[in-house]
Amino acid sequence: MIELANISKKFGQTSVLEHLSLSVLPSSRTVIVGPSGSGKTTLLRILAGFETPDSGRITLSGKTLFDENTFIPAHQRGIGFVPQEGALFPHMKVGDNIAYGLNGSKHENRRRVAELMELVSLDSRLQHHWPHEISGGQQQRVALARALAQEPVLMLLDEPFSALDTGLRAATRKATAELLTHAGVASILVTHDQHEALSFASQIAVIRDGRFTQVGSPVEVYSQPVDEATALFLGDALIFNAQISNGFARCELGNIPADNPQFSGERRIMLRPEQVVISPLKADSEPQPVVTIVDVDFTGYLSTLTLASPGWPMPLQVKTISQQNWRAGMVVKLAVNGHACVLAD
Numbered sequence: 439m440i441e442l443a444n445i446s447k448k449f450g451q452t453s454v455l456e457h458l459s460l461s462v463l464p465s466s467r468t469v470i471v472g473p474s475g476s477g478k479t480t481l482l483r484i485l486a487g488f489e490t491p492d493s494g495r496i497t498l499s500g501k502t503l504f505d506e507n508t509f510i511p512a513h514q515r516g517i518g519f520v521p522q523e524g525a526l527f528p529h530m531k532v533g534d535n536i537a538y539g540l541n542g543s544k545h546e547n548r549r550r551v552a553e554l555m556e557l558v559s560l561d562s563r564l565q566h567h568w569p570h571e572i573s574g575g576q577q578q579r580v581a582l583a584r585a586l587a588q589e590p591v592l593m594l595l596d597e598p599f600s601a602l603d604t605g606l607r608a609a610t611r612k613a614t615a616e617l618l619t620h621a622g623v624a625s626i627l628v629t630h631d632q633h634e635a636l637s638f639a640s641q642i643a644v645i646r647d648g649r650f651t652q653v654g655s656p657v658e659v660y661s662q663p664v665d666e667a668t669a670l671f672l673g674d675a676l677i678f679n680a681q682i683s684n685g686f687a688r689c690e691l692g693n694i695p696a697d698n699p700q701f702s703g704e705r706r707i708m709l710r711p712e713q714v715v716i717s718p719l720k721a722d723s724e725p726q727p728v729v730t731i732v733d734v735d736f737t738g739y740l741s742t743l744t745l746a747s748p749g750w751p752m753p754l755q756v757k758t759i760s761q762q763n764w765r766a767g768m769v770v771k772l773a774v775n776g777h778a779c780v781l782a783d
């Protein structure tokens with residue numbers, strides 16, 4: 439439904455976006471995730487029509503929004519935009535914020551505001567409040583209702599939950615995802631928070647230095663990242679040098695099935711910490727390799743174990759679910775679940 443092809447943008451001599459291409463399906467949820475300064479907001483502003491790319495093409499439902507001969511202005515695009523921290527008009531009450539841009543009769547607008555408030559699960563009595571009289575989560579819902587009032591086919595969300603505390607953030611994120619899917623509105627959300635990205639998205643586009651390094655489903659980009667930086671950006675990762683042959687990766691942790699059997703020779707591989715299962719060693723068994731816990735950093739639900747083995751070049755840190763009996767000096771058994779991801783660099 440929305441297609442970007444070869445979008446590039448420079449500010450002065452600095453290239454900020456380079457040849458970005460992306461397809462977003464109707465009613466889907468795409469997340470653009472990447473470090474600060476990677477070009478996320480610039481891309482969103484280009485899609486909204488607030489910024490002009492230097493080259494490329496953007497089409498929405500078959501209609502060209504931008505190419506070398508075309509520039510459709512923001513208010514004619516049918517695209518909703520929820521900026522960071524909602525950006526409500528402070529001098530307008532909640533109801534008037536939502537009604538901003540509605541051009542029906544007074545009676546119709548009142549009915550539509552009530553509908554939209556119900557859609558975003560806001561108590562209709564809040565329409566008479568000033569923005570500063572409602573909570574951060576409620577302000578985000580008002581901003582969403584205001585954007586939905588335009589009946590967009592695509593909603594752009596720029597770090598919309600960043601001002602909310604952790605619990606409220608997760609709840610608002612889930613409610614927003616459900617609401618947009620239910621309303622049949624496709625969305626593109628920008629964030630630098632990998633948990634948020636993995637939880638909200640049906641499709642993730644990882645951006646670094648103005649380029650997409652990987653586009654895929656959350657499970658794909660998390661378990662099969664293309665390179666080390668993408669792997670580390672999306673969560674904790676254990677990276678090893680390995681010798682790949684016959685579909686197996688030989689490394690410090692043993693012989694692990696490789697996710698891509700075409701590779702061979704010396705390569706870097708990645709495992710997620712949850713793939714490594716650590717268990718106490720039974721008295722009479724021989725561990726292979728011999729692994730000792732050298733340090734336990736207990737942080738509640740999770741502990742970081744520092745593990746050492748005579749054959750390893752350096753100790754390995756693994757974050758794992760805490761167990762009460764773990765202590766430094768203990769010899770443990772390691773097992774690896776699933777495949778090792780063979781990295782491209």
Ligand SMILES: Nc1ncnc2c1ncn2[C@@H]1O[C@H](COP(=O)(O)OP(=O)(O)OP(=O)(O)O)[C@@H](O)[C@H]1O
Pocket residue numbers: 449454472473474475476477478479480481630
């Ligand atoms: N109007 C502008 N003029 C000049 N440079 C700009 C402009 N807007 C953005 N930039 C630069 O473009 C680069 C990308 O900025 P952008 O805001 O798109 O990144 P971001 O990934 O959204 O970052 P953050 O996560 O910190 O918001 C940055 O180096 C920024 O300084």
